[in-house]
Amino acid sequence: MLSTDTLLKEFRKGNPLALARLLTRVENRKPDIPSLLDELYPSTGKAWRIGFTGPPGAGKSTIVNRMVQEYRRKDHQVGVVAFDPTSPFTGGSLLGDRVRMATISLDPGVFIRSMATRGNLGGLAVGVDEACDLMDAFGKRRILIETVGVGQSELEVAHSADTTIVVLVPQSGDAIQAMKAGLMEIADIFVMNKCDREDADRAYRELISVLGMKHPDDGWQPQVIKTIAETGDGIEKLVETVRDHRKFLGDNEKLEQRRKKRVAEKTKRLVEDTFNSRFWQGKREERRLKGLDGAHSPYELAEKLVEDFYREIRDEKTG
Amino acid sequence: MLSTDTLLKEFRKGNPLALARLLTRVENRKPDIPSLLDELYPSTGKAWRIGFTGPPGAGKSTIVNRMVQEYRRKDHQVGVVAFDPTSPFTGGSLLGDRVRMATISLDPGVFIRSMATRGNLGGLAVGVDEACDLMDAFGKRRILIETVGVGQSELEVAHSADTTIVVLVPQSGDAIQAMKAGLMEIADIFVMNKCDREDADRAYRELISVLGMKHPDDGWQPQVIKTIAETGDGIEKLVETVRDHRKFLGDNEKLEQRRKKRVAEKTKRLVEDTFNSRFWQGKREERRLKGLDGAHSPYELAEKLVEDFYREIRDEKTG
Numbered sequence: 001m002l003s004t005d006t007l008l009k010e011f012r013k014g015n016p017l018a019l020a021r022l023l024t025r026v027e028n029r030k031p032d033i034p035s036l037l038d039e040l041y042p043s044t045g046k047a048w049r050i051g052f053t054g055p056p057g058a059g060k061s062t063i064v065n066r067m068v069q070e071y072r073r074k075d076h077q078v079g080v081v082a083f084d085p086t087s088p089f090t091g092g093s094l095l096g097d098r099v100r101m102a103t104i105s106l107d108p109g110v111f112i113r114s115m116a117t118r119g120n121l122g123g124l125a126v127g128v129d130e131a132c133d134l135m136d137a138f139g140k141r142r143i144l145i146e147t148v149g150v151g152q153s154e155l156e157v158a159h160s161a162d163t164t165i166v167v168l169v170p171q172s173g174d175a176i177q178a179m180k181a182g183l184m185e186i187a188d189i190f191v192m193n194k195c196d197r198e199d200a201d202r203a204y205r206e207l208i209s210v211l212g213m214k215h216p217d218d219g220w221q222p223q224v225i226k227t228i229a230e231t232g233d234g235i236e237k238l239v240e241t242v243r244d245h246r247k248f249l250g251d252n253e254k255l256e257q258r259r260k261k262r263v264a265e266k267t268k269r270l271v272e273d274t275f276n277s278r279f280w281q282g283k284r285e286e287r288r289l290k291g292l293d294g295a296h297s298p299y300e301l302a303e304k305l306v307e308d309f310y311r312e313i314r315d316e317k318t319g
Numbered sequence: 320m321l322s323t324d325t326l327l328k329e330f331r332k333g334n335p336l337a338l339a340r341l342l343t344r345v346e347n348r349k350p351d352i353p354s355l356l357d358e359l360y361p362s363t364g365k366a367w368r369i370g371f372t373g374p375p376g377a378g379k380s381t382i383v384n385r386m387v388q389e390y391r392r393k394d395h396q397v398g399v400v401a402f403d404p405t406s407p408f409t410g411g412s413l414l415g416d417r418v419r420m421a422t423i424s425l426d427p428g429v430f431i432r433s434m435a436t437r438g439n440l441g442g443l444a445v446g447v448d449e450a451c452d453l454m455d456a457f458g459k460r461r462i463l464i465e466t467v468g469v470g471q472s473e474l475e476v477a478h479s480a481d482t483t484i485v486v487l488v489p490q491s492g493d494a495i496q497a498m499k500a501g502l503m504e505i506a507d508i509f510v511m512n513k514c515d516r517e518d519a520d521r522a523y524r525e526l527i528s529v530l531g532m533k534h535p536d537d538g539w540q541p542q543v544i545k546t547i548a549e550t551g552d553g554i555e556k557l558v559e560t561v562r563d564h565r566k567f568l569g570d571n572e573k574l575e576q577r578r579k580k581r582v583a584e585k586t587k588r589l590v591e592d593t594f595n596s597r598f599w600q601g602k603r604e605e606r607r608l609k610g611l612d613g614a615h616s617p618y619e620l621a622e623k624l625v626e627d628f629y630r631e632i633r634d635e636k637t638g
Contacts, residue, residue: 034618041616055374260610263617267607268599270621275594280587288586291579297360298582299353302589313632 004032008039011138016111019138023113026127026134029277034270037130040137045259047079047136048246051145051161053183058167059193062229063238064146068104070239071142079135079143080112081128111135128160129266158186159265162258163245165238167191170203175210184210187222188245191238195226218254220245279309323351327358330457335430338457342432345446345453348596353589356449359456364578366398366455367565370464370480372502377486378512381548382557383465387423389558390461398454398462399431400447430454447479448585477505478584481577482564484557486510489522494529503529506541507564510557514545537573539564598628 002021010018026033050067052060064080071078104110113131132143147157158164166187168178178184190211192204207224223241227234249255280288284305287293295301321340329337345352369386371379383399390397423429432450451462466476477483485506487497497503509530511523526543542560546553568574599607603624606612614620 034622038616038618041618263610263620264607266617267621267624270617271598271625272591272595274621274625275598276591279590279594288583291582297357298585298589299357299360301582302586302593303353305586306590306593310632310635313629314635316629316633 004030004036008036014139016108016138019111019134020113022134023131026130027115029127029273033130037133040133043137044133045136047132047140047143048242049132049136049143049145049160049162050242051147051157051164052167053147053155053157053164053186054167054178054191055169056148058169059229060146060167063165063167063191063193063227063235064144065104066229066232066235067144067239068110070235072104072107072109075109076141077139078110079132079138079140080110080146081131081135081143082112082114082146083128083148111138111140128157129262129269132160155182155186159262162249162255163188163242165189165191165242167193168203168207169194170197170200175203175207178207179210184222188220189238189241190222190224191227191234192224193227193229195234196228200226218257219252220248220254279305284308323349323355327355333458335427335457338430338453339432341453342450345449346434348446348592352449356452359452362456363452364455366451366459366462367561368451368455368462368464368479368481369561370466370476370483371486372466372474372476372483372505373486373497373510374488375467377488378548379465379486382484382486382510382512382546382554383463384423385548385551385554386463386558387429389554391423391426391428394428395460396458397429398451398457398459399429399465400450400454400462401431401433401465402447402467430457430459447476448581448588451479474501474505478581481568481574482507482561484508484510484561486512487522487526488513489516489519494522494526497526497529503541507539508557508560509541509543510546510553511543512546512548514553515547519545537576538571539567539573598624603627 004022004025007018007021011022022033022036026037052064054060061082064082068078068080105112113135115128115131128145132145135143145157145161164186166178166183166189168175168190170192178187190207192200192207194200195204204224204226211222211224223244225234225238225241227238229235249258287301287305292298292301295304323341323344326337326340326344330341341352341355345356371383373379380401383401387397387399424431432454434447434450447464451464454462464476464480483505485497485502485508487494487509489511497506509526511519511526513519514523523543523545530541530543542563544553544557544560546557548554568577606620606624611617611620614623
């Protein structure tokens with residue numbers, strides 16, 4: 001196995017294979033990754049991170065694909081992080097979208113990475129922020145994050161993105177469902193895709209009216225963009241709107257605020273990871289998996305395990 | 320405020336107001352709740368917990384409502400835990416379902432509790448297991464858990480339920496979407512609701528064929544039940560199928576296995592709660608919210624905060 005130092009050297013030379021290897025190490029949670037990311041951290045912050053969410057089947061992959069093409073036309077270096085195991089980005093498409101995908105995946109200006117979802121239960125992948133940090137430090141200037149659109153990933157992506165795009169299809173009631181789902185609170189931009197459908201106008205008006213109920217807490221009024229991703233209609237407008245949002249955040253000191261919040265979230269997650277990997281090992285993990293094992297209830301078991309952990313920490317001092 | 324002891328006495332007498340108060344204390348994470356739940360734990364385990372998930376708008380609330388009526392006809396004591404802020408169960412219905420709801424909510428044999436979702440971002444509520452434990456100890460024999468059908472709740476409910484029901488509507492592609500969403504892995508029973516729709520047969524066949532791809536890992540082959548919740552069609556069959564599943568798990572020692580797994584999950588969550596509430600307070604929480612605050616990166620900040628925590632634990636010994 002190549003040493004992290006060697007990989008880092010190659011990474012800094014711009015070797016995409018080094019980026020790929022480091023991403024694998026992030027996913028496998030190799031112990032030297034945090035210090036590596038710590039080192040690269042000052043090189044991050046230049047990329048714009050765009051998260052895509054919304055129900056499965058809304059056309060997220062196709063829109064991401066189109067936006068990548070648009071950004072490439074503007075000569076931006078692009079990164080894509082995809083989670084959907086059946087997305088064309090991962091190569092395992094159920095949708096027959098792979099041929100078109102090939103055109104962007106052969107472009108050296110685009111780096112595509114598919115990641116596994118945590119426990120296959122719709123959670124966001126381990127290390128999406130870290131993957132974005134790596135791509136950012138590598139020199140990618142637009143990073144598109146495509147979620148599977150279910151489970152926790154649907155909303156968590158907003159923590160990792162500078163601009164969050166919620167993709168919907170014109171279907172009656174969808175706007176209200178999106179509101180119920182909490183998507184209204186995270187969307188900077190809505191895309192109403194498949195706008196060649198019959199009900200498109202009505203669904204569009206419905207969404208606008210639901211949005212009217214929202215009072216933007218940071219001064220940005222979420223925009224609604226109509227697209228037909230299949231033909232590319234509306235994609236240019238979408239790219240412009242992302243630019244407007246970026247400009248808005250930059251001009252209003254909101255960006256600093258958002259990124260500070262992201263650091264706070266990330267710190268919390270990192271601490272939890274550190275804690276969990278130390279806590280749940282050896283005897284404690286065995287006891288947990290055994291079930292109650294003499295304890296009266298999970299409440300008592302949890303308390304005992306925490307005491308055991310504190311004892312371990314204390315013994316370190318004298319040990 | 321009433322003391323927990325007084326509430327517990329009333330709870331044991333079967334006073335539903337005491338149950339309601341204790342549920343509120345669970346949601347507010349009152350410090351004496353874990354020991355109370357520890358005490359009540361031996362009285363739990365008699366209820367059958369049925370989780371409902373699936374996309375918003377599939378008709379989960381209506382099905383839950385119908386099943387409650389069916390169980391009441393069989394004279395079971397029933398509990399309902401609902402998370403959807405717009406569900407008729409919570410009283411804030413957008414769907415105009417409140418009148419029908421009233422018939423079950425006035426029945427003393429039914430206890431309905433709506434809970435807030437964590438951070439309003441689709442996460443499962445704090446304390447769903449605890450709420451079920453309380454209802455179980457109170458004497459409820461069927462507990463129905465209705466999720467909002469998005470975010471983490473969609474899949475997390477399987478951790479709390481003995482039988483997990485995924486509700487779909489006959490819409491082309493929905494079965495494949497459900498597979499992508501990880502719902503196939505958690506469903507013990509599928510309900511194909513709104514089966515009076517035109518495409519119902521085709522969607523039903525599609526689901527059956529997707530299910531054919533699944534190899535059940537515990538020997539139970541997920542069943543598909545057609546319903547029209549509005550009229551009650553298929554609900555009796557659904558109740559029978561839940562009974563079959565219960566019988567299957569009981570006869571095959573699978574139930575013990577499932578519940579052991581649940582205890583293990585719950586223990587983990589309890590430990591995390593304990594840890595988080597101790598870790599993220601005072602100076603550490605302040606430092607986290609300040610952003611990097613002199614640290615080089617979130618990776619470094621997290622490390623420093625963990626060190627600070629361990630120091631605190633160690634100092635306790637000498638202090």
